Amino acid sequence: MFNATVQRIRTPALKITQNCKSKDCHSVLIMIPHGRRCLSTSSCLYGKILPRKKPRVVHEIAGLEPITYADRMHFVPGLAKPRFPTWDRGWKDPTHYQSPKLEDMPLHKDKPCYIFSQRTNVLEGVRQALWLSKSVLIKGLPAQILSLAEDPANQIENQDERVQDAIKNSRLWDTTEPRPLRERFCPSLLHRLLHLCGGLQVTRPELAKRILAEKYSLAATWRRGEDMFQVRGQNGLLLNSMTPVPVLAGEEQIQSTADQALETFYPIAPTIDLQCTHVYQEKNDTGFKEGYPYPHAHTLFLMEMGNTPKLLPEQLRAKMVMFTFGNALARAQALYGKEPRVLEKPIVVQSVATNGRLFQFVVFQLNTTDLQSDSGVKNLVWVDEDQPLYEFAKVRPYIKKKVVKVPAGLSGYQPNTFKKFLALHLHGTA
Amino acid sequence: MASCSRLPLHPFLSTASARLVCNRHVQVEASTAKSLYPPILPSRTAKSKSAKRRVVTEFFEQLRSRTAQEKIRALTRVQRKKYVIYPQTFALNADKWYQHYTKTAYLSGLPEKHTHAESTPVIDESVLSEARSVVCSFILQEHWYLKKGRTFIHKEQEQFVTPFLRNMVCGLKNLLAKENPVLCLSSLDFDPQVNYYWLRGERTIPAGHRSGRIEPMRFQIDDKPHSQIRIPQQLPEFAPLEAEISAEVPVISLAPDRLPLFRRQYDNNIFIGAKLEDPCSYGHTQFHMVPNRFHRDKMSKRGLSDQVEVSLRANGIASLFAWTGAQAMYQGFWSEEDVSRPFVSQAVITDGQFFSFFCYQLNTLALSPRADGNNARKNLCWGTESMRLYERVTDGDIVGWNDAVLRLLLQFLLNKPQ
Numbered sequence: 001m002f003n004a005t006v007q008r009i010r011t012p013a014l015k016i017t018q019n020c021k022s023k024d025c026h027s028v029l030i031m032i033p034h035g036r037r038c039l040s041t042s043s044c045l046y047g048k049i050l051p052r053k054k055p056r057v058v059h060e061i062a063g064l065e066p067i068t069y070a071d072r073m074h075f076v077p078g079l080a081k082p083r084f085p086t087w088d089r090g091w092k093d094p095t096h097y098q099s100p101k102l103e104d105m106p107l108h109k110d111k112p113c114y115i116f117s118q119r120t121n122v123l124e125g126v127r128q129a130l131w132l133s134k135s136v137l138i139k140g141l142p143a144q145i146l147s148l149a150e151d152p153a154n155q156i157e158n159q160d161e162r163v164q165d166a167i168k169n170s171r172l173w174d175t176t177e178p179r180p181l182r183e184r185f186c187p188s189l190l191h192r193l194l195h196l197c198g199g200l201q202v203t204r205p206e207l208a209k210r211i212l213a214e215k216y217s218l219a220a221t222w223r224r225g226e227d228m229f230q231v232r233g234q235n236g237l238l239l240n241s242m243t244p245v246p247v248l249a250g251e252e253q254i255q256s257t258a259d260q261a262l263e264t265f266y267p268i269a270p271t272i273d274l275q276c277t278h279v280y281q282e283k284n285d286t287g288f289k290e291g292y293p294y295p296h297a298h299t300l301f302l303m304e305m306g307n308t309p310k311l312l313p314e315q316l317r318a319k320m321v322m323f324t325f326g327n328a329l330a331r332a333q334a335l336y337g338k339e340p341r342v343l344e345k346p347i348v349v350q351s352v353a354t355n356g357r358l359f360q361f362v363v364f365q366l367n368t369t370d371l372q373s374d375s376g377v378k379n380l381v382w383v384d385e386d387q388p389l390y391e392f393a394k395v396r397p398y399i400k401k402k403v404v405k406v407p408a409g410l411s412g413y414q415p416n417t418f419k420k421f422l423a424l425h426l427h428g429t430a
Numbered sequence: 431m432a433s434c435s436r437l438p439l440h441p442f443l444s445t446a447s448a449r450l451v452c453n454r455h456v457q458v459e460a461s462t463a464k465s466l467y468p469p470i471l472p473s474r475t476a477k478s479k480s481a482k483r484r485v486v487t488e489f490f491e492q493l494r495s496r497t498a499q500e501k502i503r504a505l506t507r508v509q510r511k512k513y514v515i516y517p518q519t520f521a522l523n524a525d526k527w528y529q530h531y532t533k534t535a536y537l538s539g540l541p542e543k544h545t546h547a548e549s550t551p552v553i554d555e556s557v558l559s560e561a562r563s564v565v566c567s568f569i570l571q572e573h574w575y576l577k578k579g580r581t582f583i584h585k586e587q588e589q590f591v592t593p594f595l596r597n598m599v600c601g602l603k604n605l606l607a608k609e610n611p612v613l614c615l616s617s618l619d620f621d622p623q624v625n626y627y628w629l630r631g632e633r634t635i636p637a638g639h640r641s642g643r644i645e646p647m648r649f650q651i652d653d654k655p656h657s658q659i660r661i662p663q664q665l666p667e668f669a670p671l672e673a674e675i676s677a678e679v680p681v682i683s684l685a686p687d688r689l690p691l692f693r694r695q696y697d698n699n700i701f702i703g704a705k706l707e708d709p710c711s712y713g714h715t716q717f718h719m720v721p722n723r724f725h726r727d728k729m730s731k732r733g734l735s736d737q738v739e740v741s742l743r744a745n746g747i748a749s750l751f752a753w754t755g756a757q758a759m760y761q762g763f764w765s766e767e768d769v770s771r772p773f774v775s776q777a778v779i780t781d782g783q784f785f786s787f788f789c790y791q792l793n794t795l796a797l798s799p800r801a802d803g804n805n806a807r808k809n810l811c812w813g814t815e816s817m818r819l820y821e822r823v824t825d826g827d828i829v830g831w832n833d834a835v836l837r838l839l840l841q842f843l844l845n846k847p848q
Contacts, residue, residue: 165617165708165709168707168708169617169704169708172705172707173704173705173707173708174619174622174704175623176623176625176697176699176701187620188619188620191618191620192617192618194600195600195603195618198600198603198604199604199607199614201604201605201607202607202608202614207604208560208564208601208604208605211567211568211571211597211601212596212597212600213571213576213593214593214596215576215578215589215593216576216577217577285577287576287577288571288575288576288577289574289575289576289577289826291575291826292571292575293567294567294571
């Protein structure tokens with residue numbers, strides 16, 4: 001994806017955002033990718049910025065010196081425009097910075113690296129994530145977690161009523177406006193459900209040995225075939241714990257994955273939609289320093305609010321798989337070193353993603369860091385997809401032809417989804 | 431022949447007997463007798479002050495029998511220009527002004543419930559040490575272990591203090607849920623909205639077609655605490671409703687514009703953090719973060735070192751008055767129907783290192799000019815100075831830990847309804 005003309009990044013002294021004055025945007029600041037201000041009023045109103053015309057290309061002919069108007073000190077029609085040597089300011093001014101060309105940057109490498117970040121929206125979804133992380137898919141949650149979910153001893157008192165109260169609070173009662181936005185009710189619902197689960201600390205003191213980390217930055221690097229891949233960036237809320245999550249699949253199940261083949265999706269390359277870059281650093285970082293008292297990642301919570309960018313459920317599950325894999329890999333490399341090997345003690349990381357109503361559950365078990373070849377022991381992924389917590393939470397009833405189709409308030413509550421959420425939360429405590 | 435016999439008394443037992451229906455007491459009868467003419471009332475539609483008074487009285491009378499939702503709607507329906515009070519303000523000596531507008535008496539130090547040894551809940555050493563280790567690990571995670579990039583100075587608080595406070599509230603609440611079972615049933619809100627709208631004092635309209643007339647001054651508080659805990663039952667009072675308190679409510683004779691307070695017109699909201707349907711309609715504790723541009727060292731350089739405590743006090747008084755007032759309105763009380771029991775809430779204001787604690791008791795809602803005339807009650811606010819929790823964080827260690835602050839924090843969270 002490399003063009004012949006290299007684009008250099010200039011930080012302009014002016015801001016690179018613009019107030020969009022259209023009625024539906026309500027003067028929202030939009031980021032223009034090219035960083036230009038558009039002073040025309042008609043394009044601005046509809047958010048479309050016309051592309052800038054490229055400047056005329058000046059060809060250099062070897063051996064010929066162009067006659068310029070440099071000595072005349074003023075423009076003369078017919079003479080060429082002089083090109084002066086670049087002036088060096090002598091000191092670093094942060095508002096006037098021109099970055100070097102990509103080839104001249106210190107971290108430039110010949111071999112490209114494909115990076116998966118929080119904004120990546122992969123085409124093939126979970127299949128692509130499985131290929132990239134050399135994993136095998138199992139539908140449904142593992143039996144240990146399902147048994148935790150069904151066990152009545154693990155439940156909060158008046159569980160259904162309290163969960164329904166939490167949903168109504170975040171969806172209907174949280175604001176003076178008629179209804180809150182998704183950016184508000186999605187994190188609010190997640191925090192309320194976590195707060196309900198945390199109330200079980202009375203009966204299970206091991207729940208105290210956990211901590212939530214927001215805005216941590218992950219970095220994990222691995223090689224697959226001839227390509228190098230990385231998972232980078234902030235992703236979501238991470239629940240860390242002092243004790244590792246117990247291993248779910250036994251030795252036989254792990255060895256039996258060696259016989260299963262990885263699914264490819266020819267003609268689409270598995271590197272599609274990943275950011276390809278030649279300027280990168282091979283970094284393996286869990287996001288926390290040495291000596292952190294909560295070194296083991298327990299659960300990753302992802303919230304999909306439909307703004308940057310809007311992920312369909314399949315792509316959201318792919319994002320979950322990739323980030324759980326990245327967390328597990330970073331921790332494996334911190335514990336056992338960078339040499340690719342099959343782990344004697346597999347690392348398990350869980351993940352829950354929600355858009356405010358639908359929940360996706362993923363449990364990832366990292367069995368091997370030997371990801372170069374397609375054969376051998378593979379990692380295991382359990383995916384439970386599209387679990388609705390409730391069907392509708394409407395402020396006003398949906399009436400069609402004078403018949404109430406969906407009543408106002410909360411309707412269609414599914415208790416099993418919260419049981420699974422709670423089971424995932426309690427997994428790891430005795 | 432006349433025989434001595436006792437007269438039967440039963441005729442006198444009946445009040446309708448002829449003996450008792452005596453027409454002698456003319457004055458008493460005239461007032462109780464059915465009057466021939468209907469009562470003389472002022473007109474309802476005339477353009478006169480008495481007509482206006484009658485309309486207002488009748489409106490308030492029919493409001494008494496409505497539900498809380500309808501009362502709030504009726505009292506906040508009409509939008510007019512109002513003074514907007516910002517709890518986090520840089521105005522000088524704002525706490526006196528806010529005390530005047532909310533009719534609050536400020537008492538330094540905490541109420542007896544939190545200071546006297548007999549009434550404070552006993553905190554086990556094990557619970558205290560666990561709380562200490564938990565809070566230390568939260569501080570170290572944000573400042574040391576979690577790798578973060580540098581941000582702008584005024585966004586530092588959002589990067590370091592907000593996640594720490596969030597973790598701390600959750601962690602301490604889960605820890606103390608055993609001792610204080612109401613915390614299990616509580617509702618923890620992050621970034622809630624708290625709004626309150628009320629009338630207080632009068633002003634003469636200076637200009638316009640209504641100039642010269644007297645109108646009440648309207649105030650609105652729109653607050654966004656960092657987090658708050660709401661419970662389904664009410665906390666017990668700190669002081670009896672009709673107790674004699676020595677502290678006085680300061681009186682400000684200047685116009686609010688001089689503080690400065692500015693007038694705007696928009697929706698009059700009364701909101702505790704959740705709508706009326708929520709069962710957790712009483713407040714327990716609010717947690718506030720100081721504004722981003724609030725730096726103690728910079729204020730002392732400008733010679734405003736005393737204003738540090740003043741602004742924290744103003745924040746505590748305004749936020750807690752709005753919260754308790756909204757809680758009272760949710761229960762159906764308003765300025766004509768004053769509260770029958772005091773509403774109590776607590777607040778902690780922090781910048782990550784310094785903590786100040788405030789307790790508020792709402793004794794009266796009757797602040798409007800019509801109801802304030804014969805209202806002897808005043809609201810009470812207790813507060814502390816800001817205290818350091820720790821000195822600094824160096825190399826994975828916290829230096830200069832102060833247990834007293836942690837103890838106060840735990841005491842606040844252990845406050846439970848009867």
